Amino acid sequence: MTRFDDDLVYFDLLFRQPRRHGKWRPVEAPVLGVPVADTHAHLQLLASPPLALARAAHLGVDFLCTIVDVWEDGDATFEHLEQWQAQARALLGQLRALPAGESGPVLLPGQGLAPEGLPAVAKSGADAEEPPLLSPGAVRIAVGCHPHNASHWDDALEARLRRLLADGRVAALGEVGLDYHYDFSPRDAQQDVFRRQIAIAHEFDLPLVLHMREAHDEGFAILEEEGFPEAGVLLHCFNLDATEVRRWVERGCYVAFGGPATFKNADEVREAVRQVPLERLLTETDAPYMTPEPMRGIACEPAHTIFTAAVLCAVRGFGLGTAQAQEFLAQLYSNAQRLLNRPRPLA
Template sequence: MGERPIDYAALALGTPVADAHAHLDMLDDPAGALANAAFAGVGLIATVVDLSEDRRTFDELEAWRAEAAERLRAVGAAAAVPEVRVVAGVHPHNASAAADLEADLFELARSGHVVALGELGLDYHYDHSPRDVQRAAFERQLGMAHETGLPVIVHLRESHDDGHAMLSSVGVPEAGCVIHCFTEDVATAERFLELGCWISFAGVTTFKKADKVREAAAVVPVERLLVETDCPFLAPEPFRGRTNEPALVTQVVRVVAAARGVQPEAVANAVYANAARLFKAEGAS
């Protein structure tokens, strides 16, 4: 038997929500994912491009959105295709290639084609690039964010001490710094909040054994709170094991809201406003 189809409209919260970190270019059907997200009430998506891998987002994004709109029209749906903002950088896995790509990244940043730099940072779990090379690339891209006035989206895995030290040394960009896909405890969250960072929670927050992550989600100030899918990875419960997609971000909202003791609509409104402000999208205040 195949997977049961998802009723995307049933995922909606009655108010728009934002997916602050997706990888549309990694999905088999980006246009379909955008249409699904529309049904689920997702109004804004930040999609992340690794310049060392697939750059097709820059050429194909508008075609994906147009096809999504056509699919919605074909079924008589009134839902609007989500607004999409592009983030670009070089992932720490590929830090060995970063130096050769930073001129391109700087040009994208200066041209306005991207709204943030990322995901950049440190990954000591896989060590696909040597750690000293990762640290050097992280420092250079942080410096670029300061120079261009853009926020950064930071990936840290088994490297939070070094990441904190780097952000303390170079400085958190005035435009913002998001610790994405947060999987740590309250104490770690508070260290990054003290630096002025934002914290973004993904599908891990919904996992049965993720009590420490939910505890962290409960204490992050509402003005520093974001949610994301990191799709196609880390699908939330009860969809764990499936390909993740932006529509499922509403499940993260529900769990974060429960951890905070508030209604999901309150979290949805807050994270949408925060993402719109960070990524300079419609609805920013």
Template sequence: MKSIATSDPKMKVESGVRLIDSHAHIELEPLSNKVPEVIARALATGVIGIITVGIDYDDARAALNIARDNPIVFASIGIHPHNAKGVGDDDLGLMEQLADNPKVVAYGEIGLDFFRNHSPHDVQRGVFDDQIELAKKKNKPMVIHLRDAYAEGLGVLEKKGPYPAGGVIHCFSGDESDAQRALDLGFYISIPGTVTYKKNNQLRSIVSHIPEDRILLETDCPFLSPEPLRGKDNEPSFIIHTARKVAEVRGVELSDLALLTTNNAIRLFNLPL
């Protein structure tokens, strides 16, 4: 077995494993303070691409700065539903300008979050609507964030389609019928580290049924570290644990799972990898 030497023997590359972290926040603290080390560990674990997701204008610029300096990093930009409060036309105009940067491979994360409720529902809904239009105008795939809002969010997406550039429901936490509605929209479903959590039988059941051309992997780092690293700050190299669990659930080899999820991410985001 070929492996690249790393300082941590547990983090060896497994032969043939090339992974893409389709949703990270390495522009957020604490990862933003150690980007070179985080990327080095990702490379040493077989990660060949990272999409870092800027969640407001300033964060989007930070994401783009990292993407500019690192060939394996790409940016997605959008105003997160948490930050919907106080967003005006000017903000959307600034986001639109940033979206023209060639390293911006997607628009989002946009959506609805009725779990944390950092912004009122009607405000979230208005900003979601406007940004769906913006993503369509820019012909970018959309990165969708839904939390405790699958019924309403999927309803909005169904009404405003079709989406020639496609999209992904990131950090999927819906049920079987939500997954089917996402697939019917032509969307991908992205699986985070929560699939490793003991109680998450619902997500494992969904993972076993997603068509092989529609599944992506993500860390959503620095949040949601997978087992056995739960509680630590998450980072792209930890995606190997999520990949192993998804391969196990689907009854396939890790290298095959890596190949298909990586090809899916390259296809959806048109990555030059």
């Protein structure tokens, strides 16, 4: 996967819609009034994980599950997650001290966490309260072998996966499945590795986070044969229609929607949103990929969850700020907690 560390990073709390010739215009953030969860992000692929966490925490993203690929991602997330959260706590005070509505300094690739010369901000009052996302345990990890990397599977990689799954911060096995769009690994290898990881999910009693692309029939059939894990199955980044989603929810799967639900030409995805039972519906980003409207063209980040959440409210017929919308969003947040934030003993 590509690391988005060549993008310019703005040190502020604004959202930007890209325009031509390197220009942009500010985007007003929806006000939800309740916390949301990003159930699928790739923190270590972001240009600045601490800055992304700080921005998300400010915007009301209170829970996040970050994805680690057992073949290509190394140990950075496991080694630095708590450090990223601590750095985000320091950055958040500086971000909030910037003039409201004004564009902040630009961070160039490799420049560091924050621009030089920003004053240290003492904590006081409400700012002294630790945002939930930056508290211990608010960021969980899913680890697995992506279908792109199935050809690298061997006994050593399985042993590494098992070691990482024993970490108490791990909430799920994923993302795993089948990708017949790119076919970066042979299809028979993808199927074999998918079956093996389903068995491991059963063994560890962990939810399974699925990546299915142009392979939903084969993936569903394999799960029927191997058994849907009792801990749960999350169908990540759903971007198909209501007919396809129906059989997954009938088997008890959770379905997560991100940027594609906001795309202008994705009416079929929004119709699928209407078909998912409330207790199985989730929000996600897939950051740094799948940036929602109206920010398409820039790297996605966990803070963008609020835009997808606002669209899901509208699709289900709830106006932002109403009691019905807040009850709806609170249920989505509860779904994420129930599936991905179960306590586990530390290894």
